[in-house]
Amino acid sequence: MKAAILKKFGAPLIVEHVPMPAIGTGEVIVDVVAAPMVSYARDVFSGARNYPLPTPVIPGLGGIGRVREAGPDATHLNIGDWVFCDPTVRSRDDALMPDIALQGWSARGKGGAKLQTYHRDGTFAEQVRIPTECAIPIGHIDASNASRWSALSVLTIAYGGLVALDFRPGETLLVNGATGNFGSATVQVALAMGARCVVAVGRNETVLEDLRRRFGERLVPVRLSEDASTAAMQAATQNPIDAVLDFLPPHVPATVARAAVMSVRPYGRVVLMGGVGMLGGEDLALPYPWIMRNNITIRGQWMYEAKSVTTLIGLIRVGLLDLEQFEVAEFGIDRINEAVSHAFRHAGPFRLTVTTM
Incomplete structure (x- = not known):
């Protein structure tokens, strides 16, 4: 061969x-x-x-x-x-x-x-x-x-993060690093799963505008700057942020990831799938009292569960997830x-x- x-x-x-x-x-x-x-x-x-x-x-x-x-x-x-x-x-x-x-x-x-x-x-x-x-x-x-x-090679990873989040229809999701391959795929999959709103956080304004054009008013873009704050992310939507999925690449400082993580509501969930810290730099350093008193769930996820591929294929087959994108x-x-x-x-x-x- x-x-x-x-x-x-x-x-x-x-x-x-x-x-x-x-x-x-x-x-x-x-x-x-x-x-x-x-x-x-x-x-x-x-x-x-x-x-x-x-x-x-x-x-x-x-x-x-x-x-x-x-x-x-x-x-x-x-x-x-x-x-x-x-x-x-x-x-x-x-x-x-x-x-x-x-x-x-x-x-x-x-x-x-x-x-x-x-x-x-x-x-x-x-x-x-x-x-x-x-x-x-x-x-x-x-x-x-x-x-x-x-x-599927991209969409399965995005979907794996959403499954790890136990993401549910009607919830509001914040995607940190939404202008990258995996982040933008997460936007698409979350909306296909019935997200009420997706807050798309990223540096590339052109891509953010393209996401809004593709997916309409349920997509709320937030341009990421060096002074990006938790308050700015929370203010982007009137809905409490139920879940956060982080796909930031290795070169982004931990402060940007921390701001997104702390935008989640009390009893909210966070999944980390990016590369922050892999090239050195400061730790994520989340406040212990904030996590404990607000009942925050934080977990890491590498790749996805095997059965997730089959259910993702189901979203494609019924027309909720469009490969023509x-x-x-x-x-x-x-x-x-x-x-x-x-x-x-x-x-x-x-x-x-x-x-x-």
Whole structure:
């Protein structure tokens, strides 16, 4: 099969023919049709992000394809079924604290690294071998729409945060970092779930205006400045802020995240999914008395629960979540390095760069 290989960090991907993956029990072979290229892939492949990705490797973070072969423990999958290749691989020997690896991309901790030694190669190839539970049926689609369905790779992360928040119809949500890929996707998904109002906080005024144009009066934009305050965020809407989802990137100071967290009402919930503090800087430093006396719930969330993908697909299938919001640029696998550059240059909300096979 044809695959794009990262032989070493700092070198371009090389497309060549490699052996097809061999199936094992508890696994599925998928014919990849479309695989998304994230905007920061250039920094991963250059080594700038210092990702724990062993080389040589076939990278690729999830995708859309059709089942070629399923193992003996698969009871619902059939040959030819369209599936989302979920890159979030979880260890099966500890249901309480499973280790996680992002297949073809990254891993968390020693357990994740061990998992990654086996579930190593990703979706920048004509076929990929994935755990059975990571082949998630999406129903029949036209092959020409496979690239657009790659938006699941972004939408699932946004939806995972909302599920972690226990977000409910009729509530008001504040999205901190709403002008980024994941933040803007969270806006779309929350409104599809029946949000009364979404307060979209971000620095990019053009993107905020675009969000308002796309989603109407239930979207309340708040431009983020260096002196952004909790009071300003609360004043943006007449409704108490029931929940806060933070997607701020690593370079933003903790004070900005703190202002958003503290905008939540008493008995409110907060989920942190961004990268604040990963490049150093001060801690979040939330006041103990405020959390305790106001019964605030704060939790972190990395990725999403496996079952969340299926319910998100349901939102798409009934027409509540519109994939047509996404602008798609396609590159065949022979143009994989062009796709890397394009994804970096054209990063932004509702923009997909996709590698096709």
